[in-house]
Amino acid sequence: MRSPAQQELIGAVRGFAQRYLPDRRVCVGLSGGADSLALTAAALRAGLEVTALVVDHRLQEGSAIVAERAAETARALGAQARVLTVDVTGPGGPEAAARTARYGALEEARAGGPVLLGHTLDDQAETVLLGLGRGSGARSLSGMAPWRAPWGRPLLPVRRARTRQACADWGISVWDDPHNDDPRFTRVRLRREVLPLLDEVLGGGVPAALARTADQLRADTEALDVLAVQLLTEARSDDGLDAHKLAAAPAAVCTRAVRSWLLEIGAAEPGARTVAQVEALIADWHGQGPVAVGGDAEARLVVTRRASLLRADRAAR
Structure with missing residues (x-):
């Protein structure tokens, strides 16, 4: 038994x-x-x-x-x-x-x-x-x-x-x-x-x-991830991302969309500080310069804003 x-x-x-x-x-x-x-x-x-x-x-x-x-x-x-x-x-x-x-x-x-x-x-x-x-x-x-x-x-x-x-x-x-x-x-x-x-x-x-808290947050996170995918699809163009569409979304959804995009363009596990700096190009835009998000020995990977468009570029070191 x-x-x-x-x-x-x-x-x-x-x-x-x-x-x-x-x-x-x-x-x-x-x-x-x-x-x-x-x-x-x-x-x-x-x-x-x-x-x-x-x-x-x-x-x-x-x-x-x-x-x-x-x-x-x-x-x-x-x-x-x-x-x-x-x-x-x-x-x-x-x-x-x-x-x-x-x-x-x-x-x-x-x-x-x-x-x-x-x-x-x-x-x-x-x-x-x-x-x-x-x-x-x-x-x-x-x-x-x-x-x-x-x-x-x-x-x-x-x-x-x-x-x-x-x-x-x-x-x-x-x-x-x-x-x-x-x-x-x-x-x-x-x-x-x-x-x-x-x-x-x-x-x-x-x-x-604590385990119940994990279950609840996981359900919330999965729902927000779905919305972030939708937002990224709507904001995407051949040249980059539409900053206005990103700015109109709730902050939690925008943050996830930005982080997913950074991973997509080659940023290695972008931390909270990097994501916040890129988000500032969206929600606190006042003409600031590019944000470094990664790169290699030859060139930096940077995100820039031009008019209403976020772009990923490589800048020589």
């Missing part, structure tokens, strides 16, 4: 599959921790054909042993399993670099299929709280989407404690990543210190409330 924790996880995966997965074949990103192992077990028991993809970041001594042990556990549960070895390099600190390497390996190995990830309601709450602390916009505060092809997160409604309980009920041995207890990482301190204190001060229910 299945325990309540097992039933909750299997139900979450089964409901997710019915909504998003017409093909029963999936990959699962497996770390060997309780969340991803519980997801693997639940997916198999929900009738999915699972290939577990274990990424070895090679950041800790003995990581290859940990990765192979996770793969063996997945095979014992009835899944196929592969170990993917990556090099963690690049900007943004070790967390960001490891994430980039991990997603790159999963993308390459998924063979066109979906990849299920073991993020829980607690992970969602931490993501929203990080965004609040950093002053991020609604897109960041909307957290992780349950489904954004090819990435699926069936366990977002499930608390982290339930995945550990389900693993215990199934008799699955889990690996606890020491990085998850290292206070040098901001997310660890949020998890261990900030969220418990906030939950105590506000009388409980904070993780679930």
